[in-house]
Amino acid sequence: MRAQSALVPQGNHALALGFPGNLGNIEAYISAVNRIPMLTHDEETSLARRLRDQSDLGAAQKLVMSHLRLVVSIARGYLGYGLPHADLIQEGNIGLMKAVKRFDPDQGVRLVSYAMHWIKAEIHEYILKNWRLVKVATTKAQRKLFFNLRSHKESLDAMTPAQVDDLARELNVKREDVIEMETRMSGHDIALDAPSDDEDDKFAPIAYLSSDANEPTKALEARQYDRLQSEGLEAALEKLDPRSRRIVEARWLANDEGSGATLHELADEFGVSAERIRQIESAALKKMKGALAAYT
Template sequence: MEASATKTAMVPPGNALALGFTGTLGNIDSYISAVNRLPMLTHEEEMSLARRLRDQNDLGAAQGMVLSHLRLVVSIARGYLGYGLPHADLIQEGNIGLMKAVKRFDPDQGVRLVSYAMHWIKAEMHEYILKNWRLVKVATTKAQRKLFFNLRSHKVGLDSMTPAQVDALALVLNVKREEVVEMETRLSGRDIALEAPTDDEDDKFAPIAYLSSDRNEPTNVLEALQYDRLQSEGLSQALGKLDDRSRRIVESRWLANDDGSGATLHELAKEFGVSAERIRQIEVVALKKMKGTLTAFE
């Protein structure tokens, strides 16, 4: 956290030094104390700096506007500490939003920078929280993101919400109760490590032990494709090279049912008016011929 705080506190020299802000603070508490001592701008000063930035691209004016509003970022970041993310990182992301706001601020719109900058500061913090709070994203659309933060602020305690609470919150947020239930389920979930703990206990299993699948392994995929090709094109070609009687015997004996329970030698012998031994001989010759065709087909 100290490294992040130092990075957050780094600002260009010049106006910052004149305001007593060294830019090389050692920890987050020192940084917060320093930015809270920076003087705030009057309305006239803010408008003057904003026009200098817009009309003359004066970076010194931009720096003055950013420095005077760093305390706003700290204040907003404090409201997001419940997500378990470093305070310094939240401030750093908020400072990025503040700089974007200063760059886009129009002094002729009739609003103060503090009102305009709040949107940009929160937007950067929200993006950071959604990317880092959970390995798997819990909110991907704009509506889901809004519901995510509203649900966190309205929900009381860690227990699951009752149906009445779900209905009441859905009414307050003007969303469907199914959406509230789904988002609460995402919030209550926890990330699980795929790897097992590094110990010598043999009775502990991690998800990676039973989630792995060889179905999409390249060798297995190629083998499956080859097998399907033999089952379709190869088998059809091999059967096509047999005479009608041999083909009838092979199909009746081996291809009539999936479980392999085909016709018996005696049943086929009766059908063709020959002995069962003759049927067996024809079958052996036919299968040998088919094997040669399939081998060449591969």
């Protein structure tokens, strides 16, 4: 409904949702939505059935308009996160429209009760995406803890051990989870560049984040190479028969670089031709390559 419906907010009319003209500011918008009359149960049911059975967007608009005050009320409860009230309301309006689209009037539930879940979910998603550059909560359990912790904290000070224990018991989570989430919430975003051109520049995050040694891809490649050199190589050698392993080790894994045995030296050792040693070596290396595939 967000993509197709004419009710989706656009541009400067993001909060208007069908109001003529531009309301100008958030106070005027709130005043306007509070003057919209509420629907009776029968009116709501009739409109919802028209939307469901006939895809009547006019009915959908009336359902949305009559519940805009609900969004305003819910959004007000999330002002403590430091995000604009207008943005919270706009996201809540999107949740309201999703609820209207999915609402079934024959389930015996009023739209106001059904829509609350969708409105809060949309506002929660917006807060989690915009409250920090780096997400503080990704799983369902972390999100629940995030919003409950924010509402339970009495001040900006760190929680006492007793408060941590009480909240962990109330939410049925580990106290370590509460401590970790509080730490993540208490953190703040820092600039990559130093604020001045003095000697402190070299201690700014950009100085070490741009280093090739600390670049994630380089670090992963180095770790993978080390694993290939240790576990992978030993596992691949174990796949070979004793003669093949001896030839590979003598040819390619000599302790001193450039001191590997020649084909003729190994031919004399095993009493076969140099060509035969080359064939055994080729087959062994091919077999090792297949074994090493699991480590790349």
